Structures are given as C-alpha cells and as structure tokens.
Amino acid sequence: MTEILIKNQIRRLRFENGEMTQDELAKRAGCTRQTINAIEAAKYGPSLELAFRIAHVFQVGIEEVFQSETNDSGNTKSK
Secondary structure, eight states, rough: OOEEEEEHHHHHHHHHSSOOOHHHHHHHSSSOHHHHHHHHHTTTTTOOHHHHHHHHHTTHHHHHHHEEEETTTTEEEOH
C-alpha cells in the first residue's frame, strides 16, 4: 500500500509574510489556530478547500504551500 505524506511550507511562508502568527493565518483562512498548528506540524492534513484558502492568504499556488511524498514499501519519492 502506498502511503502519502503531506509536507508544507506554512512556517516559512508565515515568516516571509511579516512574521504572521498562526492565529492571524487561521482567522484569514477561516479555521482555528489549533488547526493551523496541527497542519504546520504535519499532524493533520487539511481539506482541499482549506489548503486552497491557506494558499490564497499567501497569494501563491497550492503547490508552493503543500507538497506530497509517497512511500512505497520503504522507498520515498517526492512529487
């Protein structure tokens, strides 16, 4: 079975956007600070809608915020 790991650049993008807080990003993306914290720590994968809203806050494409890796029987591949 293929495992998909979602990586993100939220922390870097927050820093590059005036050191935006998790709370500020959450308010602008329409979710809670705890949700942003969990996504940033890779403990939770956002819905597609939330992923697009987060990218919209940073005015970048979704692929600049989120990247996926697959893990096939011990082999990791970046996408």
